Amino acid sequence: MRSFKIQLAQYRAQVTQTIVDLLEQNSLAPTTYSESILAQFSKPTILVIEDNVDEWFLIRWMLSKQFQEAEPVWLSSADQAIAYLNSYGLSEKSLPVMILLDLYLPTAEAGLALLESIKANPLFDAVPVITISRSNDGEDRTSAFDRASNDYVVKPANYKDWQQHFSLLINYWEKSVL
Known part of the structure; x- marks a missing residue:
């Protein structure tokens, strides 16, 4: 476990430095960071909507291990x-192959409203949305599935469980990419 914590800290430092370098090189505003990254890669994207930066680093780490051919794009709020997502109607960007949506953004109501908005848009209704949350509450699960979430994943407490959960997402990946 200690080795993982050291690797995660090194990874965080590397990602932070990359962001700083990109911001300095391109004079980017932080709100356009994800769009600029997306423009630089022709890889399929996995959209991650997560308001907790520590969780984002862990999710990014897992995605880099499980989906090396994908480019995760991070957004930290429903807004x-x-x-x-509205910018897709104005551009030639390829749709994300999968969306990982934190339920509590910071409230369940905000996450559920966003889920409902995504699934109501005909452009995105076929994109798999996997709701992720620390909540194991049955009502949260039911609410997510009632709004057409493709799956509901309780955020694991340890590295091994994170690996196991993310390996299960390969089914959505294969259906979207192939």
Whole structure:
């Protein structure tokens, strides 16, 4: 476990430095960071909507291990996600192959409203949305599935469980990419 914590800290430092370098090189505003990253890669994207930066680093780490051929794009709020998704109608960007949506953004109501908005848009209704949350509450699960979430994953407490949960997402990946 100690080795993982050291690797995660090194990874965080590397990602932070990359962000700083990109911001300095391109004079980017932080709100356009995800869009600039997306423009630089022709890889399929996995959209991650997560308001906790520590959880984002862990999710990014897991995605880099499980989906090396994908480029994760991080948005930290429902407002950012709506603006980002609305930009698809104005551009030639490829749709994300999967969306990982934190339920509590910071409230369940905000996450559920965003989920409902995504699934109501005909452009995105076929994109798998996997709701992720620390909550194991049955009502949260039911609410997510009632709004057409494709799956509900309780955020694991340890590295091994994170690996196991993310390996299960390969089914959505294969259906979207193939």
